[in-house]
Amino acid sequence: MKIAIVGAGWAGLAAAVKAVQRRHEVTLFEMASTLGGRAKTVQTHGQRRDNGQHILIGAYHHTLDLMRELGVDIPQALHRIPLCLIDPNGSGLALTTTSSPTAFAMAVLHHDAWKWSSRLALLRESVRWALSGFKCSEDLSVEALTRGLPQEVRQGLVDPLCVAALNTPPARASARVFLRVLRDALLTGRGSADLLLPSRPLGDLLPLPALDWLQRHGAEVKLRQRVASLERSGAGWQLCGGHFDGVILACSAKEAARLAQDHDPDWYRLASQIPHESITTIYLRCVGARLKAPMTFLPRGPAQFAFDLQAMGHASGGFAFVISAADEFSRAAGDYIEGPYPATLEGAVRSGQFAVEGLVGNISAMQNTIPNRGNS
Ligand SMILES: Cc1cc2nc3c(=O)[nH]c(=O)nc-3n(C[C@H](O)[C@H](O)[C@H](O)COP(=O)(O)OP(=O)(O)OC[C@H]3O[C@@H](n4cnc5c(N)ncnc54)[C@H](O)[C@@H]3O)c2cc1C
Incomplete structure (x- = not known):
């Protein structure tokens, strides 16, 4: 199948690699002159600079697996430390060994700056979240979820964790997504809550290795090419002068909404309302x-x-x-539309990979219902 991918951020790159691995013919369109979208390295004043500081955590399994597949040397590219949320005086929660539920409990118990009642309240609440499968109602905010915790725990742990993981203040952040990240960080294997701090420019972590891999595997990568419109063409799509069996919109929600406006009004309304x-x-x-x-x-x-x-x-x-x-x-x-993860690198990679699976399933189902599909 011929697949067009619009946008070469981490989502588009992950989708392109996955689609090539599934033996599809891939063309990746990127309007900028550099790959990587909101997590990239640019050349400025003669120096390579990241567009913004990023952190990953050990639970970003899809991203780390993809980097490995692309040949990135992870220990060299990412500086791994146990989860540590300390202030400039060195006070705060710090795991001493690589993360696990036991290491977390030990760090809470040894956090001398908190009263004993606060430490026990946090452990009690954590056990309650674990017993509920780290699930809660969809419209609950992080603030509402953690209202019962002592203020020093909210200020010293919940607030920084929420802003770091979800980039949203607790009053507006989704408790469901927060608990999901917490679950993955604490329960998906040793080291899942570790902080992985880039020791190489962001471009070397995924965008450039992906470009190299895609070109070696026959994909076409078109930089400086903005997809201005998307037209139906038989059972497929027409864009930038080419015909494609399927299209993945891996661009910003606003651009994706614009491109989909004439084809899926409901989705257009949803995507154009997503706040940043x-x-x-x-x-x-x-x-x-x-x-x-x-x-x-x-x-x-x-x-x-x-x-x-x-x-x-x-x-x-x-x-x-x-x-x-x-x-x-x-x-x-980053944007967040569906799936368990917030607007992060992991959310982008997962959504790109998920889109390939969904698209290929949809096209196959459609082709099975269209007679003489070889001519359509
Ligand atoms: C400063 C900053 C710090 C961050 N810190 C973290 C962090 O610490 N940890 C973390 O996990 N996440 C972090 N994020 C979020 C993370 O960077 C994003 O969630 C992720 O990069 C989004 O990737 P994406 O591929 O979904 O979208 P994008 O990166 O936005 O990629 C979309 C691409 O589509 C292209 N495009 C748009 N329209 C068109 C068109 N019509 N035709 C062709 N191309 C088009 C754009 O140029 C862009 O390259 C941070 C984001 C920023 C900005």
Whole structure:
């Protein structure tokens, strides 16, 4: 089958690799001059720079598997540390060994800055979430889910975890998605909650290895080519002068809505209503300065996290400050439409791979119902 993929962010790249592995003929269209979308490396002032600081966690199994398939040396590309949410004074929750439910419980019990009643309340609540299968009603917010926890636990753990994992403040973040991430981090094998901090530019983690892999496997990658419209053509689609049996929209929700407007009004309405949360990274240089940990939580803001880039394997004196979900800044984080994951790299990779499975299933079903499909 001939498949067009619109957008070469991590979702489009994951979809392209999956479709080629399923032996389809793939053309990938990207309107920018660089691959990677919202997680890419650009050349600026003669230097390679990431468009924004990213973190992965050990539970990003689909992303890590894909990177391995593309030949990325994971230990070299990602600096792995046990989950650690400490403030600039070094106080906070820090797992001492690679993560597991027991390591989490031990870290909570040893967190001297919290009262004993707070530590026990968190453990009790965690057990309750585990017993409910980490599930809750769909419209519950993280704030509502954790209202019963002591304030020091919410401020020291829930709030930073929520902003880091979901890029949304607890009052607006989905408790269902939060619990899903928590479940995967604590229960999907040793190291799932570990923080994986990029020690290579983002472009080297997936976009460039994917480009190399796709080109070696015969896929066509068209940079600087914006897909302006999508037309029905028999049982397939016409775009950018080519005919395709199927199309995957791996672009932003707004662009996907625009392209689908004439073909699926219900989906157009849904996609055009998806709000974005902003996320901003400020890079600073201060030679000689160091932080107590590679990633530090800043409880007093305006940034929520500071990264010591030297501790992650980059040149000395580099720091990144991340301001999440701050509406006054530009609107730019990932989209989330369906599936268990929030707008993250893992969500993007999973959605790209999921789209290939869904598309191929749909086309096969359609072709089975169309007579003389060889001519259509
Ligand atoms: C600053 C920042 C920090 C982040 N931090 C983290 C983090 O720490 N951890 C984490 O997991 N996630 C993080 N995210 C979120 C993560 O980057 C995104 O969820 C993910 O990159 C989205 O990938 P995507 O492929 O779905 O979309 P995108 O990356 O937006 O890719 C869409 C692509 O489609 C292209 N396109 C759009 N329209 C067209 C068209 N008509 N024709 C052709 N091409 C088109 C765009 O140019 C773009 O390249 C962060 C995001 C930002 C912005």
